[in-house]
Amino acid sequence: MTTNPLDVPDVTEPYQPLPGRSRTTGFLEGPLRLGTSPSATVGPYLAIGLSWPDGELAAAEGTPGAFWIRGRIFDGAGAVVPDAMVETWQADPDGGFPSPMDPRGAASYEGFRGYARAQTSTGEYAVHTLKPGRVPDGEGGLQAPHIDVSVFARGLLDRVVTRIYFADEAEANAEDVVLRGLDEGQRATLLADKSDDGYRFDIYLQGDRETVFFAV
Amino acid sequence: MESLTRGPYGPGMTGTTSPSGLHLPRYLREPDATRTPVGFPDYKSTGLRAPLRTPVDLPQRLTEITGPVLGEDRVLPTDADLTLRNGGEAVGQRILVHGRVLDSDGRPVPDALVEVWQANAGGRYRHVVDVFPAPLDPHFDGLGRVVTDSLGRYEFMTIKPGAYPWGNHHNAWRPAHIHFSLFGRAFTQRLVTQMYFPDDPLFGQDPIFNSIPAAARHRAISQFSLERTVDNWALAFEWNIVLRGTDQTPFETEDDGDVA
Numbered sequence: 001m002t003t004n005p006l007d008v009p010d011v012t013e014p015y016q017p018l019p020g021r022s023r024t025t026g027f028l029e030g031p032l033r034l035g036t037s038p039s040a041t042v043g044p045y046l047a048i049g050l051s052w053p054d055g056e057l058a059a060a061e062g063t064p065g066a067f068w069i070r071g072r073i074f075d076g077a078g079a080v081v082p083d084a085m086v087e088t089w090q091a092d093p094d095g096g097f098p099s100p101m102d103p104r105g106a107a108s109y110e111g112f113r114g115y116a117r118a119q120t121s122t123g124e125y126a127v128h129t130l131k132p133g134r135v136p137d138g139e140g141g142l143q144a145p146h147i148d149v150s151v152f153a154r155g156l157l158d159r160v161v162t163r164i165y166f167a168d169e170a171e172a173n174a175e176d177v178v179l180r181g182l183d184e185g186q187r188a189t190l191l192a193d194k195s196d197d198g199y200r201f202d203i204y205l206q207g208d209r210e211t212v213f214f215a216v
Numbered sequence: 217m218e219s220l221t222r223g224p225y226g227p228g229m230t231g232t233t234s235p236s237g238l239h240l241p242r243y244l245r246e247p248d249a250t251r252t253p254v255g256f257p258d259y260k261s262t263g264l265r266a267p268l269r270t271p272v273d274l275p276q277r278l279t280e281i282t283g284p285v286l287g288e289d290r291v292l293p294t295d296a297d298l299t300l301r302n303g304g305e306a307v308g309q310r311i312l313v314h315g316r317v318l319d320s321d322g323r324p325v326p327d328a329l330v331e332v333w334q335a336n337a338g339g340r341y342r343h344v345v346d347v348f349p350a351p352l353d354p355h356f357d358g359l360g361r362v363v364t365d366s367l368g369r370y371e372f373m374t375i376k377p378g379a380y381p382w383g384n385h386h387n388a389w390r391p392a393h394i395h396f397s398l399f400g401r402a403f404t405q406r407l408v409t410q411m412y413f414p415d416d417p418l419f420g421q422d423p424i425f426n427s428i429p430a431a432a433r434h435r436a437i438s439q440f441s442l443e444r445t446v447d448n449w450a451l452a453f454e455w456n457i458v459l460r461g462t463d464q465t466p467f468e469t470e471d472d473g474d475v476a
């Protein structure tokens with residue numbers, strides 16, 4: 001028997017709850033599990049809908065300490081993917097997130113948005129940002145500086161997710177709960193290397209060097 | 217009664233609680249049986265692009281349960297009406313597309329950025345890669361942006377996009393669709409998708425549509441809405457978008473001041 005899972009009762013009160021506050025007010029009693037909307041590819045024309053003049057700037061131009069992360073995306077034949085979009089999300093240098101969803105409270109850091117989107121139409125993406133601080137891993141330790149990355153492209157029906165870590169953070173990397181769960185070869189795919197104006201992080205969608213992708 | 221039954225995630229599942237008291241929600245993942253795969257053989261471009269190795273499970277931590285705040289500052293008043301560009305009216309069947317953005321617990325997602333893009337009435341995108349010999353429309357650029365209201369509602373005026381050929385196989389035509397991009401509030405909720413129109417005769421041969429598991433395909437199809445159809449002006453289609461929700465476990469305390 002099929003019903004439309006999107007045919008839900010009208011809601012009459014705005015949604016307010018944030019972490020640390022009760023979620024019971026004004027909401028349905030008990031779980032109501034709706035099926036999520038299915039993902040689809042961004043297709044080849046993503047530039048129409050997803051281009052922002054300041055998209056690449058997780059940190060504003062001129063922010064002290066900011067650098068560029070640049071990289072290419074390779075397909076299974078070793079060809080550069082010219083129609084992908086990379087999105088990044090990360091903590092600020094103090095380990096805070098400009099997000100009210102952080103149970104520690106939303107942080108703010110001068111010039112820092114935390115989020116960037118960049119297309120690969122020139123052959124590589126570029127994101128202007130700051131080195132993220134270490135944030136709690138929820139198990140009593142601290143994670144190594146890392147950036148969450150989504151890759152969207154024609155030929156990907158859902159985004160693929162990876163993480164950028166930094167090759168020059170060896171000590172923190174050795175303590176990182178995510179990296180510790182990977183073997184040496186896998187770890188290597190997640191390390192950004194120092195470059196002229198920041199770091200380089202290439203992404204391999206397939207092949208011997210396939211980047212470690214995560215299910216979140 | 218898919219809509220009212222519990223999902224495969226039992227009641228009482230909680231997020232992470234660390235020794236230091238950091239309590240994080242856990243965003244539920246759509247089961248494989250109803251989640252679009254990254255790769256799908258009939259969609260040929262996935263062949264060299266979709267990763268071949270099984271993704272590594274990443275427990276959701278602070279970076280995953282937070283996300284950018286993107287709203288009104290990303291949107292101009294004119295972004296909600298795609299039919300008016302360059303001082304004139306776009307050609308095509310005018311339609312009002314509306315609906316709500318919810319999470320899978322049924323909670324509306326307010327103040328959320330919704331970005332859309334689409335082909336024109338003839339099935340042509342204003343993009344250099346698109347060489348389909350259908351005319352461009354000087355009064356249509358195919359870009360729209362809106363922000364959901366306090367009840368998670370969105371709406372925009374546009375024209376119905378045309379079907380277009382795309383070379384995946386002989387006589388491959390994409391069913392009419394509008395591309396949507398949504399953030400929600402957390403990295404885990406990020407969604408890029410496509411909205412379809414009811415009863416499109418092209419569904420059967422479209423591998424992008426059919427990559428959605430059969431049990432979930434109806435979720436990608438809008439419904440004609442006579443109620444919102446504007447007399448003497450525009451047809452209306454309703455499409456609700458559901459992002460991943462969290463488990464329903466209430467937070468234990470109101471004053472968990474010792475969070476990490």
Ligand SMILES: [Fe+3]
Pocket residue numbers: 043045335390393395
């Ligand atoms: Fe399209």
